[in-house]
Amino acid sequence: MTEPGHEPLIVVVLGVSGAGKSTVGKALAEGLAVPFLEGDDLQPAANIAKMAAGHSLDDADRGPWLRTLTDRIRQSSRSGRRLVVACSALKRAYRDELRGAAPGVWCLYLALDRDTARARVSRRTGHFMPVRLVDSQFETLEPLEPDEPGTTVDATGDPGATVARARHAVAGLGSEPPG
Template identity: 50%
Template sequence: MPIVVMGVSGSGKSTVAAALAVTLGGVYLDADDLHPAENVAKMSAGTPLTDEDRMPWLRAVGEAMVRETSRGRLAVVACSALRRRYRDVLRETGGDVFFIALEGSAELLTERITVRTEHFMPPTLLASQLALLEPLEADERGAAVSIDAPVDRIVAEARDRWADAEKSGIL
């Protein structure tokens, strides 16, 4: 079952997902790499994406998860997946998914985004992402993990939450 490390910009999705993939012997995928050029241009200009912009991208992410799973590999994906309906598209396209929802305060997220220079997402879009964010619901496979800790502890907690779900038969 693929793992999607989700959250708003600045939550550490890419860092945590990459480290988690190494820890679990999986393959890391960054959903940002699957955005069409039009989406990147919009976000770079400070324009939030619409659902019409997101749906083909989310299907591409789900298809990438299926490709890795069909090769017998665990896909660990960094993807915002902010709303339930976006996660539903990932499940519809990519099959069963376990979500790790990275959570942190607006202040911490703003601080992280402000110092980041290599990413196309400007700090001005954080508020729109926070407004869109819908926490995991009880019927969604996954766990929330706080980002207010060093990366190794965040990764360890994510790994443990995934392992606990696997042991309990949820996965």
């Protein structure tokens, strides 16, 4: 956990598809008056096509995307700019790589159950992720561990309530960047 009185320089909002990463991430970025980075926008076309066809990504598929995210985090940190990133970051190894890009990377894991995720993904329009891949995301998911900088927020309810819980979690960290 980040020390009290220290706000993260980079907040990574993570979870399975349908958890509300984009909604929460945009709201946090707006509230913190910092840029928002949508991880899906950095997915290579081949990854999007593979997922749209109903095939899960593997570590080799995710590698270039993860390196791009890591580079963006590193650039933001080096320029002294705070950032909120929305991305799945389903495995600890992915989060470790993102945290290795810069000091002050803090993770906000949006937790929800499979049924809620499936229902939300099935209602989305214009997104490449089909509902049939939700189960594979849960199979890959390694929830945030106690020794990882960050916290878990229940994302099963109303999106507004999830945003409020997320804002409270980030606000509780203070206003000074990590040292």
